[in-house]
Amino acid sequence: MQPDGSSNYAAAFSAGLLAPSAAAPVDVAGPGGRSAGRRYDVYRNNVTVSLINALAAIYPAVQRITGDDFFRAMARSHMRRTPPTSPLLFAYGHDFPAFIETYPHAAGLPWLADVARIERAWLDAYHAADAAPLAPAALSTIAPDRLANVVFTPHPATRLVRSTFAAVTIFAANRTTEPTGRIDASTAEDALVVRPDFDVEVRRLPLGGAIFVASLIDGRPLGEAAVNALDAERQFDLATNIAGLIEAGAFTSVTSGHPS
Template identity: 35%
Template sequence: MADPMVVSQPIFTDAVLDPDLPTPPGLIDPTGRPAGKRFDVYRNNVVTSLIDAMQTAFPVIHKLVGTEFFNAMAGVYVREFPPENPMLMFYGTEFPAFLSTFEPVAHLAYLPDVARLELARRQSYHAADALGFDPQTLVDMPEDALLQSRFDLVPAAQIIRSEHPIQSIWHHNMIDNAHPVAPHGETVLIFRPEFDVDAALISPSIAHFLEHIQCGETLETAFEQTQQIDNEFDISNVITMMISTGIINKIKG
């Protein structure tokens, strides 16, 4: 088969992802004949491998809608969003947004946010390692200096807010003997304390505080901003939680 770059990259890519398109002109087999059948096999293998990658990346979505429907839906996604990165572990970034506009799943309003959670877990798994924060640093800091400091969170830390019980849905489908799913929204902190990704439910006020920290604001400013929505917000408990989950990368003055 000829090098696809000799043909035309856009034409070749379109033909690979769309079975209704003809074999691109100029493709030949080792004997010099048109590579129609060989190209059909190649095209099928490419799409199948991408659908398999989507199943691996979004196991809960796959389980919720079933294999037959998922494969058909993933086939539509693959053709609309071909991979831009040769590493398939990063494929599927646009899938949550795709689900929010995919009419056949419009009645499953929680599906896009569950996909966001699965994507965040995968991104956390592949995120850069943390520097190795020493909690003793906090103990040794004067209170005034601590309040004026800025926390750099680890790359693996992510916050997902949803009006749906996304963590409970994930847990119910991925963990044996999980508790039933309660009908309320959940806010989830994704973190990777060592090698495995973990998740914890957090309050909207904690999420608000951490988001201000992620934006580079001082501990004092983040605390004051959070008190505006929760006047009982306990900053000491949150710092303890940040240490226990290992989401502090370093402290900047």
Template identity: 60%
Template sequence: MQPSSLGFAAGREAAPYAAHFAGRLLDPGKPAPPDVTDTGGGGAERRFGIYRNNVTVSLIGALAAIFPTTLRITGPEFFRAMARFHIRATPPTSPLLFEYGHDFAAFIAQYQHARSMPWLADVARIERAWLDAYHAADEAVLAMEPLAAVAPEALGATRFIAHPATRLLSSSYPAFSIFSANRQDAPVGPIMATEPEWTLVTRPVFDVEVRRISPDAAMMIEGLMAGDTLGRAAGEALATFADFDLPAAIAGLIEAGAFCGISTNGARDET
């Protein structure tokens, strides 16, 4: 199978031709591009169909590798069908397959046949966050010493610098509990959690860590990640949750490695 001069004989440029080729490659309802012929110069519909199927199977395999928990929950047949529709709707834009699937969770949320599993999209978001954290830039995590060195009167104006690997996710469902239960090969027993959950994804050293955090700590971390000062982020959490334990929340975010530095008076303090 070969394109006739890559389509240039018809006056096409490389980029438009590539888009034209890719558009037919992932849509089984479209015929092979007219410029694609077999070695004898005849039509290549059958061979193009084989190539199309191989590409789709490879992309399904890439999604399965990125979302193993989602695959385990749905089962291979359901996952393959769902992934196939996603691939047609959202083809890859990068040659790096680990970059694929950023839109998969959003697709699952709209996928008609997944409506009986309304938490599935949030589980997929945790999986995507895990991989993004794994590939995030290296940075030493914030230790307690730089924070302890800040004068008490300056603590409220201190800003925290999020670690490149840190991801914070919220779910109206017990997505973290479902994710954790299906992350291992052991049989999954009853999941007793029923409340909404917050999930913090970090990579403090070499391994990605995924943990459930309380809503009050999540509110403070969310504010800090958005650039709020410690005083404002903690104040909002205290105003919302009467029993918010600020020292415990700070110790928790330090232990998790969620941040890599602090900024006081506009200057960054290294770890």
């Protein structure tokens, strides 16, 4: 039986693509109605390879850390559990970091999932909408008694990834071809992912910076965000963090509120 364009045929055709032991659908036939099982197997293998290659392109640091064979086996397991839902390959693999956390063979690399989260955030920032960053002098035009109530609008590319491991250092060391030295993975690091001047950057946030950024992204006013950061980390430096975030292009505008 030849394809009739119906959704039933499409569903039958795709059902076995990610199941290597599944037989070719009965409706799939070659010229003259001959069996197309071998052709279907070739196509199925091509789909598998394409999805694994897509994950490898999205997560190059993870692949470098684990090695090609380990990565491809892990990617294959993920692919069979979580098939793509979009025809765009760059959109595939959002849940790969969460899968890594549950992948038993990666248990000896507890920081690997957070490295993957930074890589995913990097790609999402790359594809985010464009917007002009906040001008460095924007806060100077706001009256001092209104500063605590200022609300920041995050840039569409801004992402925050928190980790109890040295995920930023590990990520940076493995996104190059240079040899990596010994890294103490036990030091917590939080990543700010931004895209100033159209180039994606991953920056390690200073003490208290992640809570401060998270509060601002959540729409909390500047004063409340600063209190949240200071409550969590007494060494939090408000001026340094604000200057760093504006220089990084993490926000696009501010709204001046009324003094409380």
